[in-house]
Amino acid sequence: MAGEVRRRMVVVHPSPDVYGSDRQLLESVAGLVADGWEVEVVLPAEGPLSPLLLERGAIVRVHAFPVLRRALLRPRALAQLVLRSPVTVWRLRGRLRASGAAAVYVNTLTIPLWLVAARLAGVPTLCHSHEAERLARPVQLALTAPLLLADRVIANSESTRAVLTGTVPRLTARTVVVHNGVPDPGPPAPLRRRRPEDDLRLVLVSRLSPRKGVHVALEALTLLRGQGRRATLEICGSTFPGYEWYERELRARADRPDLAGAVTFHGYVAETREVLDAADVVLVPSFGESFGNVAVEGMLAGRPVVASDVQGLAEVLDDGRTGLLVEPGSAEALAAAVASLADDADLAARLAAAARQEATSRFATAEYRARVSTLARLVARTGGRGQRRPGRRRWRNRGE
Structure with missing residues (x-):
């Protein structure tokens, strides 16, 4: 002009x-x-x-x-x-x-x-x-x-x-x-092939509020560890003013013996690609999402994504092809989907590859x-x- x-x-x-x-x-x-x-x-x-x-x-x-x-x-x-x-x-x-x-x-x-x-x-x-x-x-x-x-x-x-x-x-x-x-930072780090002694790294990027289902992820982690899996969870995000009580509850739950040392709270993270690159699975356990930017970021990072089968997340992910969708609020369903990826490296790699290809074209x-x-x-x-x-x-x- x-x-x-x-x-x-x-x-x-x-x-x-x-x-x-x-x-x-x-x-x-x-x-x-x-x-x-x-x-x-x-x-x-x-x-x-x-x-x-x-x-x-x-x-x-x-x-x-x-x-x-x-x-x-x-x-x-x-x-x-x-x-x-x-x-x-x-x-x-x-x-x-x-x-x-x-x-x-x-x-x-x-x-x-x-x-x-x-x-x-x-x-x-x-x-x-x-x-x-x-x-x-x-x-x-x-x-x-x-x-x-x-x-x-x-x-x-x-x-x-x-x-x-x-x-x-x-x-x-x-x-x-x-x-x-959603911006694509470029080719992601290769999805690793875990050895039996390696931790199963789960990542959740979200505001800390009840509707984001962070507490559901903690309970799913408890179930996975109860199965004898060396699973950990990294949480990136902070609260809205007025929701400090929820973060206190999450931290108290993470400090209990069954999760002690397995959960890391990073607070707000400006650039999440490095955290996503280190993940084996990205979790989006929200009770409702109008779209689901984090799901797309996980797709662009070439990671398998497990998300709630709700609203915009169901538009972003094609269940079984570009990710896995589970019942919202169900720690059991979330844990089962993560376990299926941990036990089937080929499935994880196939979902991750299809997800990245989809995200770069659709979003x-x-x-x-x-x-x-x-x-x-x-x-x-x-x-x-x-x-x-x-x-x-x-x-x-x-x-x-």
Whole structure:
């Protein structure tokens, strides 16, 4: 776009951390910048995501705004948020109008006030949903209904799309599925052939929260060790604020005699490929996942993946061909699947090879970036619905 004034896209994201949807934001931003956008990312606080966004050519602003964490979904907290919302929305509206944005990209459902503010500011909006968890009907409706203010909605899986459109059917026409693009660091280390005296190394990369099923992995490890297997588990991840109790419970369980010395808590790990390269099996025992970036990372690392047979994970993995899917919440099923891989090196190698080939073709970052950029251009030009919105002439002066 040489010689043109670059259009500005304001991207709003609820977290300064670097996990699944945060990493996906980096790919979205990289695609938008490559497509000629001036990208301003607004975060609610400083954190490790900021320098990564700067590396990809974005402008980063820190601007406090409410994020719908679980703690806010209780009646009293939600009521207080609603009471404060008009002032917050008016403040965000003013910020958007002053930014000169041609479009707003709202990343996740947990920051709906930005959708309201963008509509009041008259700025076209693209919202990216990474949530497929089914909640109580009133809560689900409260989270999903604001998407009616978005011109286009990206769902990261068919499972996510089904939750959104099942809750608010009017979203069907404006919602499109774009599977995540997961970076491939390059050829992985060869999958090792274990000797009888070698430990069976299991790896789990995840936020430490109950729905991620980390406790299920600990119980599966107990069963494997009870069979006389020299199995160990490495856990990479930290908690959301408010879930410190869960980490304490996990650590207490790991300190009991049957697991003592077999579990390592690494905390947050920025680059996980080295840990995955050392793994014999990658575990994803979640009770629900809208997509499953960690599963794809395990596939790209050339490791056999054992995951729960739920939502997006069932879209990512083909059971018996590119990984193994097991009943969610069942330590017995998880242990049995791991044991089958430990006892059959050929099966493990076959799944790992097929998984890497699948991941490099289905979840490539180049295709993901291109699709997000195309949708962004469509929304900025037409509001996403096939005709230019009235009153948008001023945006054409910014390079449209």
